[in-house]
Amino acid sequence: MSVPRSAVLPNVITDRATGRRISLLDWQASNRRLSWMLGLVMAALLGAIGYLLAQLTNPASAGFFVAVAGLIGGGQTVAAYWFSDQLALGASGARPATKDEHRYLVNVTEAVAIGAGVPTPRIYVIDSPAPNAFATGRDPEHASIAVTRGLVDMLDRQELEGVIAHEMSHIKNYDIRFMSMLAATVGVIVILRDLVLRWFQFGAFGGSRRSRGSRGNNRGQGIMVVLLVVLLVLGPILATILRLAVSRRREFLADATGAYITRNPEGLASALEKLASYKGEGLEVSEGVRHLFIVNPLARHNAVDIFATHPPIQERIDRLRHV
Amino acid sequence: MGTIIVLVILVILAIAAMGVYNRIIGLENRYQNAWSQIDVQLKRRVDLIPNLVETVKGYAAHEKAVFEEVAHSRQAMMNAKGVNEAAAAANQMTAALGRLFAVVENYPDLKANENFKMLQEELSSVENKIAYARQFYNDAVLQYNNAIEQMPGMLFAGPMNKKAAVFLEIPEAEREAPKVSFAS
Numbered sequence: 001m002s003v004p005r006s007a008v009l010p011n012v013i014t015d016r017a018t019g020r021r022i023s024l025l026d027w028q029a030s031n032r033r034l035s036w037m038l039g040l041v042m043a044a045l046l047g048a049i050g051y052l053l054a055q056l057t058n059p060a061s062a063g064f065f066v067a068v069a070g071l072i073g074g075g076q077t078v079a080a081y082w083f084s085d086q087l088a089l090g091a092s093g094a095r096p097a098t099k100d101e102h103r104y105l106v107n108v109t110e111a112v113a114i115g116a117g118v119p120t121p122r123i124y125v126i127d128s129p130a131p132n133a134f135a136t137g138r139d140p141e142h143a144s145i146a147v148t149r150g151l152v153d154m155l156d157r158q159e160l161e162g163v164i165a166h167e168m169s170h171i172k173n174y175d176i177r178f179m180s181m182l183a184a185t186v187g188v189i190v191i192l193r194d195l196v197l198r199w200f201q202f203g204a205f206g207g208s209r210r211s212r213g214s215r216g217n218n219r220g221q222g223i224m225v226v227l228l229v230v231l232l233v234l235g236p237i238l239a240t241i242l243r244l245a246v247s248r249r250r251e252f253l254a255d256a257t258g259a260y261i262t263r264n265p266e267g268l269a270s271a272l273e274k275l276a277s278y279k280g281e282g283l284e285v286s287e288g289v290r291h292l293f294i295v296n297p298l299a300r301h302n303a304v305d306i307f308a309t310h311p312p313i314q315e316r317i318d319r320l321r322h323v
Numbered sequence: 324m325g326t327i328i329v330l331v332i333l334v335i336l337a338i339a340a341m342g343v344y345n346r347i348i349g350l351e352n353r354y355q356n357a358w359s360q361i362d363v364q365l366k367r368r369v370d371l372i373p374n375l376v377e378t379v380k381g382y383a384a385h386e387k388a389v390f391e392e393v394a395h396s397r398q399a400m401m402n403a404k405g406v407n408e409a410a411a412a413a414n415q416m417t418a419a420l421g422r423l424f425a426v427v428e429n430y431p432d433l434k435a436n437e438n439f440k441m442l443q444e445e446l447s448s449v450e451n452k453i454a455y456a457r458q459f460y461n462d463a464v465l466q467y468n469n470a471i472e473q474m475p476g477m478l479f480a481g482p483m484n485k486k487a488a489v490f491l492e493i494p495e496a497e498r499e500a501p502k503v504s505f506a507s
Contacts, residue, residue: 107448114360115455
């Protein structure tokens with residue numbers, strides 16, 4: 001008995017950057033682990049910041065400060081878990097697609113979802129001529145895919161399937177939850193940094209220093225101030241570097257998973273080619289959701305982008321054609 | 324001491340056996356559920372056909388041979404029992420619909436009809452969903468078969484009365500469903 005061709009395609013992908021073979025199941029597990037670790041690291045970080053703040057102002061209220069920092073962090077994480085998809089969709093001006101109006105898009109998404117073995121995600125349309133798409137949510141049962149009107153108009157069926165399969169891979173691989181958590185972490189640290197900086201400006205710490213007066217204590221406090229500033233300033237930078245490091249690899253893996261779902265690497269490759277050669281009106285979205293999209297919405301404006309969240313499109317196309 | 328070691332080994336073996344058992348049952352449920360996904364789409368296609376035939380008849384009433392073929396395949400589909408018969412009937416229906424759409428190429432007015440365009444999009448997307456569902460089914464079957472034919476599942480397959488499931492053949496050129504023309 002001959003095994004159908006589709007069934008023997010590998011569920012394992014070679015990561016060209018490291019030469020390692022990655023099982024897609026392992027990748028999902030590692031993404032879930034990373035989400036948890038991120039939560040723990042953030043809790044520790046916030047605890048440390050709260051503790052330092054307390055030591056600098058009033059050691060007696062240390063518990064209060066740690067609790068406040070914990071509450072802010074916990075609240076933000078819970079909010080990210082539940083509402084980040086609504087935020088991302090709102091920030092990009094997406095509205096739900098209906099079967100009557102977007103029959104073609106809805107049918108393609110339902111088909112790809114069957115192939116990927118996940119529930120059909122909610123589908124949104126962004127009213128922009130620039131071709132682009134992103135996925136968001138917390139798990140495959142609570143996921144959304146948003147595409148622009150330009151994408152649906154520009155691509156043929158196989159190409160649209162390729163793009164939808166790429167987004168479906170982000171959902172299936174739990175990339176969406178990881179990115180939501182990461183964005184929340186950066187958000188909390190940035191809020192705290194701004195709060196503390198304002199505090200410094202109003203001289204809140206100077207007051208408490210004078211009232212105690214001893215010199216040794218001053219030096220101890222100086223060290224703590226430096227530590228606090230380092231934590232608050234380095235936190236967002238570290239998180240951003242982490243995001244960039246995993247983001248590029250995630251895109252390659254989503255391309256490969258997408259090609260596996262459709263069994264048709266050429267569809268996505270040709271779609272990426274069309275997206276890369278688009279020269280029309282840009283897509284206006286806030287910086288916070290930029291990394292979510294399949295191609296960088298601002299790619300045309302800065303040719304050399306060190307902080308690129310996406311690998312060069314040509315490299316992605318080349319890899320797809322050699323799957 | 325010796326009895327404790329034996330007991331510990333027995334407990335570990337029992338837990339491992341439970342794991343293998345659960346994995347086989349889980350994979351079996353998965354491929355059977357994957358079949359129901361295909362079935363849903365096959366039924367949907369059967370439901371779309373009367374409407375399609377009515378619309379086409381309005382423009383091309385004399386193309387009797389092709390209508391008969393479609394009606395015949397629809398009957399076979401509705402009478403099909405079990406996975407293998409349903410799969411064969413489904414392939415027959417795909418071929419019949421392919422010929423119907425090839426005939427439609429000769430009727431520009433029909434091709435421009437809004438209702439026809441909508442039905443054509445629905446049918447080609449159902450074909451597409453069938454192809455994806457079949458692909459997912461074959462993936463699930465492959466995993467299930469591997470689980471019961473390789474160690475350690477092989478030891479369990481006999482007592483559990485599990486046999487390898489059959490792959491669905493994917494006809495060549497099917498993935499380009501709406502564009503296919505049959506020069507026969």
